[in-house]
Amino acid sequence: MTLRKLFVAGALAILSTGPTWASNYLVNTDWVEKNLDNPKVRIVEVSVNPGVFERGHIPGAVNLNWHTDLVDTVNRDIASREQLQALLRKAGVSKDTTTILYGDSNNWFAAWGAWVFDVYQIDNVKLLDGGRKKWEDEKRPLATVAKTYKAGDVTLAEADKSLRAFLPDVVAAAKKEADVALIDIRGPDEYSGKLFAAPGFQELAIRAGHVPGAVNVPWGQAVAEDGTFKSREELKKLYAAKGVDGSRPIITYCRIGERSSHTWFALSKILGYDVRNYDGSWTEYGNSVGVPITNLAGTVWGNQ
Structure with a gap:
């Protein structure tokens, strides 16, 4: 285990009960509002729905588009080191x-951003607990004009591939x-093979079901009603009930890797477990030739 991993494992999120808490990896809405004018803080929105940022965003926030900024638009891969570094410098990140x-x-794509930032070993990255919805529900201020910043000097490290799971890793498991x-953090019907994908999602696989041996803990079980993460004790109990207690390495997956990033965050940052996110997820695995699957519903090909 590298020194960096030892540090991450030891730096567990400790959330105070006060109104303005900030932990190693999470901040709440009070903390963000009190730090809107802090020059050492940069707020970054990563939303997936078109026009959301433009209609109103946290004042001072910059926008990263998941479809074009955090992924390689030609290869199925995360954004390159050079691409992300240029974007963050433009956003004023030092x-x-x-x-x-x-x-x-539900912060799915923001959690993806946190995972990609971690892959490139960017320090001092936190997630706003509850995301955009909680900020809006509390009627906190929104801005419609994007702010520009003096270029920052952040330098990204080479990608730490130990935080990613690839198809051969999952097949071996x-x-x-x-x-x-x-x-598998998808819904029960996706896990069983009854559904090839959740309603409204277009990314599909030829086969339905799940990776043999995977347990099903839908991502939503990790959050409270307001979208914030459950306590460390509750999360530990949730995953332990499915046989996941941090005693061995973990791989999370979903459909395209965004929901599983949310669970990766809970397991890695809040619980301190050794976790890799499989961003290929079911759309890669379910479309791969010759890999084993478990299909409890009996739908195997073409939704038949």
Whole structure:
């Protein structure tokens, strides 16, 4: 285990009960509002729905588009080091900046951003607990004009591939050739194979079901009614009930890797477990030739 991983494992999120808490990896809405004018803080929105940022965003926030800024638009991959570094420098992020990520869709894509930032070993990155919805529900201020900043000097490291799971890693786990806990965070009907994808999602796989040996812990079980993460004790109990207690490495997956980033955050940052996110997820695995699947519903090909 690298020194960096030892630090991450030891730096667990400790949330105070006060109104303006900030932890190693999470901040709440009070903290963000009190730090809107802090020059050492940069707020970054990562939403997936078109026009959300333009209609109103946290004052001072900059916008990163998941579809074009955090992924490679040609290869199915995360954004390159050079691409992301240029975007963050343009956003005014420097080596001593604390970066706060938030977004729509329950912070799924903001959590993806946190994962990609971690892959490139960017320090001082936190997630706004509850995301955009909680900020709006509390009727906190919104701005419609994007702010520009003096260029920052952040320098990204080379990608830490140990935070990513790839298809061969998942196949090895499915065949019990690797001692890894697999967590499928999709809904029960996706997990069983009854649905090829949740309603409204277009990314599909030819086959339905789940990776053999994976347990099903839908991402939503990790959050409270207001979208904030449950307590560390509640999360630990939730995953332990499915046999995941941090005693062995974990791989999370969903459909395209965004929901599983949310669970990666809970397991990695709040619980301190050794976790890799499989961003290929079911749309890669379910479309791959010759890999084993478990299909409880019996739908195997073409939704038949």
